[in-house]
Amino acid sequence: MSKFSEFIDGLKDESGRLAKTELKTLIVSAKQEESDFVRLQATNLERWMVMLADGDLTAKGFKKLVRKMEVLTELEQIRLSVKAKAAAQRLADGIQTYVIKQLFALL
Amino acid sequence: MESGRTFSIMARLMVPAGRWMLVVWTALIGACTIPVAYYDATTYRNLTEHKAEMMTLVEGFDTLAYSRNEARIDQMRLAFRKAYEYELGKGKPNSDTAKQFAVIKKLFEQTVSEYRETRPGELGRKYFQEAAVVIGQAFDIAIATENEKNVDKR
Numbered sequence: 001m002s003k004f005s006e007f008i009d010g011l012k013d014e015s016g017r018l019a020k021t022e023l024k025t026l027i028v029s030a031k032q033e034e035s036d037f038v039r040l041q042a043t044n045l046e047r048w049m050v051m052l053a054d055g056d057l058t059a060k061g062f063k064k065l066v067r068k069m070e071v072l073t074e075l076e077q078i079r080l081s082v083k084a085k086a087a088a089q090r091l092a093d094g095i096q097t098y099v100i101k102q103l104f105a106l107l
Numbered sequence: 108m109e110s111g112r113t114f115s116i117m118a119r120l121m122v123p124a125g126r127w128m129l130v131v132w133t134a135l136i137g138a139c140t141i142p143v144a145y146y147d148a149t150t151y152r153n154l155t156e157h158k159a160e161m162m163t164l165v166e167g168f169d170t171l172a173y174s175r176n177e178a179r180i181d182q183m184r185l186a187f188r189k190a191y192e193y194e195l196g197k198g199k200p201n202s203d204t205a206k207q208f209a210v211i212k213k214l215f216e217q218t219v220s221e222y223r224e225t226r227p228g229e230l231g232r233k234y235f236q237e238a239a240v241v242i243g244q245a246f247d248i249a250i251a252t253e254n255e256k257n258v259d260k261r
Binding site: 048081 | 142143204206207210211213214217221228229230231232233234237238240241244245248249251252255256257260
């Protein structure tokens with residue numbers, strides 16, 4: 001069993017607030033995603049939980065790091081938007097060069 | 108005979124019809140395209156250099172007192188502000204990248220506040236090592252964004 005799983009299983013949760021199995025499944029499946037970004041986020045989260053278990057991070061520090069993940073998501077959303085715009089730009093530039101300038105001359 | 112004549116008329120009409128279709132198609136695509144800045148080598152260099160500098164600085168927060176880092180923090184703040192102003196200067200087509208710089212700037216300032224406002228070890232003995240990793244990942248996304256832009260061939 002990984003240190004991450006041991007940590008989750010070892011958490012005292014008498015009120016049953018934490019869905020331990022679902023949390024473990026979330027991390028494991030995210031680490032197998034195609035998206036580099038999703039895998040990176042899952043790896044961060046797993047590493048920080050292990051660091052919390054080892055005492056390298058306090059609960060306060062762990063919570064602050066997890067909130068910083070939102071910043072990465074915001075940056076990734078911008079990246080995806082720019083990627084889509086760049087694809088549209090390539091199409092428009094291609095039409096200008098190959099269709100308007102070259103094909104039109106033949107028609 | 109009649110069908111051959113019809114075909115000939117249709118064939119002659121096809122050229123102007125095709126041309127008009129292309130004009131309409133081009134106009135539609137042009138109207139839908141949102142301008143986006145082209146790849147900029149200066150932006151790429153600024154991002155890669157500031158990534159290394161900011162990560163190195165923040166990694167040191169775990170072991171050095173705030174007072175010993177204050178001057179370096181101010182230098183970093185100024186250098187990154189200059190890079191941000193450069194991005195803003197490129198105008199609306201570059202608003203996405205300018206926004207990314209703003210987000211990274213805010214992340215850095217937030218991390219500096221945590222450094223200034225907490226006791227040593229309050230967030231964990233390796234907290235700022237990990238905060239530096241997050242900053243590095245933020246820069247990586249911005250660098251990838253720049254790399255995904257088109258190169259201006261004009």
